[in-house]
Amino acid sequence: xxxxxxxxxxxxxxxxRILNKTFKICKRYLTHxxxxxxxxxxxxxxxxxxxxxxxxxxxxxxxxIIIFKSRNERWxxxxxxxxxxxxxxxxx
Amino acid sequence: xxxxxxxxxxxxxxxxRILNKTFKICKRYLTHxxxxxxxxxxxxxxxxxxxxxxxxxxxxxxxxIIIFKSRNERWxxxxxxxxxxxxxxxxx
Numbered sequence: 001x002x003x004x005x006x007x008x009x010x011x012x013x014x015x016x017r018i019l020n021k022t023f024k025i026c027k028r029y030l031t032h033x034x035x036x037x038x039x040x041x042x043x044x045x046x047x048x049x050x051x052x053x054x055x056x057x058x059x060x061x062x063x064x065i066i067i068f069k070s071r072n073e074r075w076x077x078x079x080x081x082x083x084x085x086x087x088x089x090x091x092x
Numbered sequence: 093x094x095x096x097x098x099x100x101x102x103x104x105x106x107x108x109r110i111l112n113k114t115f116k117i118c119k120r121y122l123t124h125x126x127x128x129x130x131x132x133x134x135x136x137x138x139x140x141x142x143x144x145x146x147x148x149x150x151x152x153x154x155x156x157i158i159i160f161k162s163r164n165e166r167w168x169x170x171x172x173x174x175x176x177x178x179x180x181x182x183x184x
Contacts, residue, residue: 035156
């Protein structure tokens with residue numbers, strides 16, 4: 001399945017640590033395409049694994065993650081306006 | 093078309109003003125579902141109008157916007173993990 005994941009981690013005292021962990025988990029499964037946005041192809045099992053890992057890290061009362069799933073990447077068209085992030089960057 | 097829009101506005105000196113303008117423009121066209129994420133149903137013409145408005149506001153060298161378009165909302169499945177933002181909130 002083609003997946004787009006967006007996270008929103010609250011920037012309070014514990015925020016940076018959670019953000020760092022969340023980023024690293026997402027990065028193992030998906031491609032980083034914008035500040036808090038990832039995309040990629042995942043199986044249903046991988047989505048469950050990713051969900052399990054993330055739910056152990058994020059705070060369910062303040063942080064949120066949205067994933068959009070499409071059975072076929074061709075059903076989704078992507079457009080970028082403004083600066084386009086270098087997908088080959090080694091950020092983090 | 094079903095549209096998901098995610099923006100990433102650089103938080104430098106001019107950032108907050110750009111962010112505020114970007115938010116207000118997106119809010120006129122779409123529903124706010126997470127910090128910097130909007131979704132909704134737009135025609136091709138509305139997408140072009142939205143693009144035109146946003147490109148007059150964002151800085152093309154530092155800010156970025158990604159939009160994902162799907163001809164049919166049913167082709168996209170959405171899941172929320174963690175806190176779910178109240179879509180009826182009057183934030184901003």
